[in-house]
Amino acid sequence: MALARHFEARTEQTLNALCRLCAYAGGLVLVSAALITVASVTGRAFLFAGLGPVRGDFELVEMSCAIAIFAFMPWCQLNRGHVTVDVLSNRLPPRAQAVLGALGDLAIAVVSGLILWRLYLGFAEKFPYGSDSFRSAFAMGSKPYYPETTYELEMPVWIPYGLSTLGAVLFFVVSVFTVWRAVNWVIVGEEGEL
Numbered sequence: 001m002a003l004a005r006h007f008e009a010r011t012e013q014t015l016n017a018l019c020r021l022c023a024y025a026g027g028l029v030l031v032s033a034a035l036i037t038v039a040s041v042t043g044r045a046f047l048f049a050g051l052g053p054v055r056g057d058f059e060l061v062e063m064s065c066a067i068a069i070f071a072f073m074p075w076c077q078l079n080r081g082h083v084t085v086d087v088l089s090n091r092l093p094p095r096a097q098a099v100l101g102a103l104g105d106l107a108i109a110v111v112s113g114l115i116l117w118r119l120y121l122g123f124a125e126k127f128p129y130g131s132d133s134f135r136s137a138f139a140m141g142s143k144p145y146y147p148e149t150t151y152e153l154e155m156p157v158w159i160p161y162g163l164s165t166l167g168a169v170l171f172f173v174v175s176v177f178t179v180w181r182a183v184n185w186v187i188v189g190e191e192g193e194l
Helices: 005-045 056-080 096-127 134-139 160-186
Strands: none
Touching: 005 056, 005 134, 005 160, 056 160, 096 134
């Protein structure tokens, strides 16, 4: 008998919608980074006409890529889209395949928790706001002496950290959910349809 199968299905529907929305947002961010790159390269090509590169293009693309990666991770995990080597596991019985899948999901859940923890600490170190009681309640440590910004555009660094942390939170939640789903598949004896 599976563990709360009906609740699992409802949770999966909710996570599916959230992950899809997050992936679409990441796609928009990535497209904007590509457009910035095109505009910058085109501007460099037309220096003679008075155009030039987009100021701070490398900073914008760097931040956009980091945000997009963490926006895509939850969707990838929910659909088991990570790279797997299944040359031998495809020949195993269905329950053994489910056990291996559950172990893989468990490993990703542990790693996603580690990523979230470290990214949150980085965000807390960069975030220059909040009273001492607020910061201690959320284990953010002391305020930085000065708000860190990017070199050329002087954009606050905490913003991409914060957006990436939100993606990492959803990635961790989805990873924990996929462990639950995988345990149910092991109990049933085979992996279900994704």
